[in-house]
Amino acid sequence: MRFVESFGYRKGGEDVAMIGFLILFPLVVALVLLLVKQNQARNVIVYVSAAAIAVVSIGFCLANLGSGWVGLQFYTPIVDYACMAISVALAAVILYFGILYRNVPTIVLAVVQVVGSAVFELGFAHGVHVAESLYFDSLSLLMAFIIGVVGTGICVYALGYMEDFQAHQPEGTKDRRPMFFAIMFAFLSAMYFIVFSNNMLWLFTGWEVTTVCSFLLIGFTRTDEAIKNAFRQIIMNIIGGIAFLVALYCIVLQVGTLSLREFIEVGSAYPIIVMLPVCCLALAGLTKAAQMPFHTWLLGAMVAPTPTSALLHSSTMVKAGVFLLVKLAPVFNVCPLPSIMVVLVGGITFLLCSFMAISQSNAKRVLAYSTIANLGLIVACAGVGTPEAVWAACFLILFHAIAKSLLFLCVGTAEHHIGSRNIEDMDLLFERMPRLARFMMLGIMVMFIAPLGMLMAKWATLVSFADSGQIALVIILGFGSAATFFFWAKWLGKLAGIAACDKNVELDVHKSEWTALMLMVVLAVLACVGLPVISTFLIEPYVCSVAAVVANPTLMALYAFGGQDISGTNLWISALLAVIVIVMLFAGVGRRGKEKPAQIYLAGASVDNDRRTFRNSLSGETAATSRNWYLDSTFGEARIKPVGEWMCGILIVVALVLSTTGLPILM
Amino acid sequence: MLNESLVFTIVGIVAFAVIAPVLGCLLAGVDRKVSARMQGRVGPPILQPYYDVRKLLEKETVAVNSSEVVYVGCALLFTFIAGGIFYSGGNLLMSIFVITLAALLFILAAYCTRSPYAEVGAARETLQVMAYEPMVLFMAVAFFMGTKAILGVGTFNVSGVFFLGVPLITNIWLVFLGFLFVLTIKLRKSPFDLSMSHHAHQEIVKGVTTEMSGRTLAMVEVMHWCENILFLGWIGMFFVWANPVSLLVALVVVLAVYFLEIWIDNNFARVKWQLMLKSAWIVALVAGGLNLIVLAYL
Numbered sequence: 001m002r003f004v005e006s007f008g009y010r011k012g013g014e015d016v017a018m019i020g021f022l023i024l025f026p027l028v029v030a031l032v033l034l035l036v037k038q039n040q041a042r043n044v045i046v047y048v049s050a051a052a053i054a055v056v057s058i059g060f061c062l063a064n065l066g067s068g069w070v071g072l073q074f075y076t077p078i079v080d081y082a083c084m085a086i087s088v089a090l091a092a093v094i095l096y097f098g099i100l101y102r103n104v105p106t107i108v109l110a111v112v113q114v115v116g117s118a119v120f121e122l123g124f125a126h127g128v129h130v131a132e133s134l135y136f137d138s139l140s141l142l143m144a145f146i147i148g149v150v151g152t153g154i155c156v157y158a159l160g161y162m163e164d165f166q167a168h169q170p171e172g173t174k175d176r177r178p179m180f181f182a183i184m185f186a187f188l189s190a191m192y193f194i195v196f197s198n199n200m201l202w203l204f205t206g207w208e209v210t211t212v213c214s215f216l217l218i219g220f221t222r223t224d225e226a227i228k229n230a231f232r233q234i235i236m237n238i239i240g241g242i243a244f245l246v247a248l249y250c251i252v253l254q255v256g257t258l259s260l261r262e263f264i265e266v267g268s269a270y271p272i273i274v275m276l277p278v279c280c281l282a283l284a285g286l287t288k289a290a291q292m293p294f295h296t297w298l299l300g301a302m303v304a305p306t307p308t309s310a311l312l313h314s315s316t317m318v319k320a321g322v323f324l325l326v327k328l329a330p331v332f333n334v335c336p337l338p339s340i341m342v343v344l345v346g347g348i349t350f351l352l353c354s355f356m357a358i359s360q361s362n363a364k365r366v367l368a369y370s371t372i373a374n375l376g377l378i379v380a381c382a383g384v385g386t387p388e389a390v391w392a393a394c395f396l397i398l399f400h401a402i403a404k405s406l407l408f409l410c411v412g413t414a415e416h417h418i419g420s421r422n423i424e425d426m427d428l429l430f431e432r433m434p435r436l437a438r439f440m441m442l443g444i445m446v447m448f449i450a451p452l453g454m455l456m457a458k459w460a461t462l463v464s465f466a467d468s469g470q471i472a473l474v475i476i477l478g479f480g481s482a483a484t485f486f487f488w489a490k491w492l493g494k495l496a497g498i499a500a501c502d503k504n505v506e507l508d509v510h511k512s513e514w515t516a517l518m519l520m521v522v523l524a525v526l527a528c529v530g531l532p533v534i535s536t537f538l539i540e541p542y543v544c545s546v547a548a549v550v551a552n553p554t555l556m557a558l559y560a561f562g563g564q565d566i567s568g569t570n571l572w573i574s575a576l577l578a579v580i581v582i583v584m585l586f587a588g589v590g591r592r593g594k595e596k597p598a599q600i601y602l603a604g605a606s607v608d609n610d611r612r613t614f615r616n617s618l619s620g621e622t623a624a625t626s627r628n629w630y631l632d633s634t635f636g637e638a639r640i641k642p643v644g645e646w647m648c649g650i651l652i653v654v655a656l657v658l659s660t661t662g663l664p665i666l667m
Numbered sequence: 668m669l670n671e672s673l674v675f676t677i678v679g680i681v682a683f684a685v686i687a688p689v690l691g692c693l694l695a696g697v698d699r700k701v702s703a704r705m706q707g708r709v710g711p712p713i714l715q716p717y718y719d720v721r722k723l724l725e726k727e728t729v730a731v732n733s734s735e736v737v738y739v740g741c742a743l744l745f746t747f748i749a750g751g752i753f754y755s756g757g758n759l760l761m762s763i764f765v766i767t768l769a770a771l772l773f774i775l776a777a778y779c780t781r782s783p784y785a786e787v788g789a790a791r792e793t794l795q796v797m798a799y800e801p802m803v804l805f806m807a808v809a810f811f812m813g814t815k816a817i818l819g820v821g822t823f824n825v826s827g828v829f830f831l832g833v834p835l836i837t838n839i840w841l842v843f844l845g846f847l848f849v850l851t852i853k854l855r856k857s858p859f860d861l862s863m864s865h866h867a868h869q870e871i872v873k874g875v876t877t878e879m880s881g882r883t884l885a886m887v888e889v890m891h892w893c894e895n896i897l898f899l900g901w902i903g904m905f906f907v908w909a910n911p912v913s914l915l916v917a918l919v920v921v922l923a924v925y926f927l928e929i930w931i932d933n934n935f936a937r938v939k940w941q942l943m944l945k946s947a948w949i950v951a952l953v954a955g956g957l958n959l960i961v962l963a964y965l
Contacts, residue, residue, distance in 0.1 A: 427781075428781075430779075449767070449768055449771055450761075450764030450765060450767065450768055451764070451765070451768070455764060459760055459761075459764065462760070462804065462807075462808065463760070463811075466808045466811050466812060466821070467811075469963040469964075471956070471959045471960050471964075474804075474805070474808050474959060475801075475805070475952065475955070475956050475959070477804070478800070478801035478802075478804040478808075478951065478955070479801050479951075479952075481800060481801075482796070482797045482800035482801050485767070485771075485796055485797055485800060486794065486796070486797040489771055489774055489793045489796070490790065490793055492771075492775060492778075493774060493775060493777075493778030493786070493789055493790075493793070494778070496734075496775045496778045496779040497778060497780075498732045498779050498780075498781065569673050569676070570757075570758050570761055573673065573676060573752070577748065577765065577768075580744070580745075581768070584737060584738075584741050588734075588741070589734040589737045589738065589779070591733055592733060593730070593732075593733025593736075594728070594733075595728040595730040595733055595736075596727060596728060596729045596730075597729075597730075598729045598730055598731050598878075598880075599731075600780055600781065600783075600785075600878055601782055601784060601877055601878065602782075602783065603784075603872070612781065612783065624783040625783070626786045626787065629794070634944075
């Protein structure tokens with residue numbers, strides 16, 4: 001561990017430069033895009049800068065492969081002042097919209113937050129100096145890879161999508177695309193700031209920037225619904241932001257530091273001291289990760305243009321929430337109260353949102369519920385806090401980012417070409433949009449079936465829950481996974497339907513959309529097949545590096561061995577099986593064979609097989625129809641949503657109350 | 668990087684692909700014979716399933732589309748792999764996940780035809796997977812915790828049973844009973860043969876396999892034989908311990924369980940999906956949950 005650190009100091013300068021580029025460059029691009037009104041120029045700028053960000057991100061990851069925690073000696077008061085200026089600017093934006101749309105709760109919360117953070121920054125945090133304000137470790141690298149490749153891929157996709165979007169707007173609507181792309185890039189910058197800041201005040205600033213960026217993106221269309229949902233998002237996330245602020249106050253007052261690393265050190269050694277701040281940070285993470293009862297903001301975010309959803313769901317925003325929780329995992333391991341809260345809220349959210357996904361026919365809504373459910377699982381893993389659970393959480397983050405962005409982009413493109421986002425209307429997509437349908441099928445399979453991606457991570461999750469005796473989570477995972485199988489399989493089935501002679505409607509999909517889609521497919525395939533390699537070079541180094549960060553001998557011993565609990569052989573077997581499935585999907589199905597064609601059975605003479613019409617008993621024509629099962633009476637929202645909201649809400653309140661009173665019994 | 672157990676697994680897969688169809692075929696023959704006797708008939712010869720499949724293979728290739736056979740072929744391949752992993756002593760969870768993949772591909776084979784009857788069958792089959800999956804996962808976790816309770820260290824490797832001083836049935840018998848319940852769904856025996864029934868009185872159009880014929884249907888038959896052999900292996904696993912005699916005990920239990928399944932199959936009428944889902948989940952929650960709690964905390 002000492003070797004790693006000295007190694008880090010030696011080449012610290014270059015690393016700071018790279019990180020500085022990743023944080024500042026997207027910001028500069030955002031400013032430029034705000035000013036560029038011309039389409040062609042924007043396309044070039046977005047393509048080039050996306051490529052630059054992706055290349056630097058990948059280069060940075062590769063250059064530091066297998067690295068542990070590397071603190072970077074970097075401190076300048078300029079960043080502190082910039083952070084303060086940003087918080088004021090953000091508050092101004094929120095207040096402007098709050099007053100414009102007369103939303104009182106938002107105004108109140110924004111005022112509380114800006115006053116709170118001003119007092120904190122000028123008063124309490126003023127004397128606290130963090131020497132290593134920037135850092136990176138393998139988890140930051142993983143996140144940087146996701147932001148830099150998946151995130152920019154979505155920005156490229158948005159070029160073509162927003163062109164269609166603008167074309168669908170009524171005549172004379174103002175072209176607000178410069179704003180849209182500027183926010184997208186600012187978002188990326190904020191995310192980099194979050195994953196590389198060891199100074200928690202900086203981290204908090206990045207956190208707030210993502211909140212406001214997603215507020216602006218959700219409200220982008222300015223329809224009544226969009227504005228309503230944007231305000232719901234901002235209210236829920238400011239609650240999280242205030243919780244974060246409370247945590248910062250506690251940390252400075254109790255621990256006397258603002259360094260994330262020192263906080264984790266102290267927290268792992270003396271969990272009783274940090275109970276309240278950890279609970280507050282957990283609450284902040286839960287709101288950002290859209291866990292029940294805060295999940296409605298992510299559902300509401302669907303009103304935004306699809307690239308926004310893809311960005312929020314896969315590489316940014318919600319991932320910031322789980323990133324923070326995974327970072328805190330070692331503290332959860334020794335601090336029962338916040339751990340129980342996080343584990344149960346995550347587990348319940350996973351289970352109930354998987355159930356509710358069954359009852360949805362709107363593709364984006366299914367994706368949203370699946371996102372919330374998977375985040376729940378990641379949150380639960382973080383709450384358990386064993387090395388195995390952290391290993392699983394990291395893989396869940398990676399695979400979810402790739403598969404979910406692929407799926408959102410597919411649904412977005414399909415929506416523009418078939419005019420619907422309803423799964424029932426995706427009948428025959430396999431013929432109408434052959435390439436897109438296969439991409440979508442791959443994305444779905446990566447989400448839920450072994451040996452592809454997500455399920456390997458779920459496998460590790462199950463093992464870690466079983467090993468640490470978390471029976472409640474094992475049971476939740478069992479039922480949740482069964483529901484997951486059902487809602488994905490029926491969607492997959494809808495896509496798989498084949499009938500000849502339907503018109504191919506995917507010929508005029510924008511090149512930029514194909515570029516991004518292909519990128520996601522390649523990433524998905526590489527990640528599934530290369531899972532053992534990723535484990536060795538990225539995930540295990542992170543888990544091991546936690547041992548060097550914590551100051552608790554038990555935890556050190558626990559984390560020192562890495563967290564992989566699926567043996568190498570099994571990982572390789574599944575990599576091989578993944579190859580078979582991918583070959584089947586792209587080279588096996590959908591070819592024209594030599595077999596004698598047959599009519600499907602329709603309980604009458606077939607008239608038109610593709611339209612499923614047959615001759616009925618009165619010699620007329622009847623069309624056979626079939627729809628998927630949505631089991632609304634069993635798994636409907638009306639039935640399940642209140643249960644989850646109440647359970648999780650009560651859990652959070654009880655945990656917060658107990659942590660403020662600091663009940664020593666819970667130690 | 669690829670150690671010898673990968674080679675061992677591949678050998679196991681090949682061996683399973685050769686042996687399981689033979690055993691499965693005989694089992695299917697016995698099934699039909701015993702069923703016939705229960706219904707007061709003489710029944711076909713034991714080798715009838717083999718004759719049926721041979722005839723199917725000789726038929727002209729007629730199909731709604733050419734993808735169906737690809738899906739079914741892959742499903743069969745993954746069934747071999749799942750069986751091979753299990754019988755070579757590999758990871759139980761891996762075996763479960765791979766057989767679930769086979770189940771999914773079988774479902775897709777039905778969906779891809781766009782036949783309304785096949786789609787209904789496929790939807791029901793999906794529902795059946797959802798009904799039995801929790802109990803199957805709990806069985807795997809109970810296997811892990813059960814070996815942990817006996818050996819002191821838990822394992823998901825099936826070969827672990829040969830190190831046990833006492834068989835797993837002694838500490839996870841409740842899970843065994845729960846698994847016995849969902850086994851009926853997995854074997855698609857009445858009353859849980861919603862997706863596809865082999866009883867003419869319950870089904871006129873043949874659910875998932877409505878559009879399958881010739882070679883494709885033959886592969887489906889072989890797949891079911893192999894599945895049966897695999898699932899019965901899961902049953903036998905509960906009764907094996909370090910003593911070689913235990914293999915014999917396991918065989919006897921397996922045959923008794925299969926007889927029980929045939930008896931159930933012939934004595935119950937098909938239920939609705941609500942009852943299937945509810946009962947399977949309650950059984951999983953009670954049998955699986957209780958047993959796991961006892962293992963973890965007592």
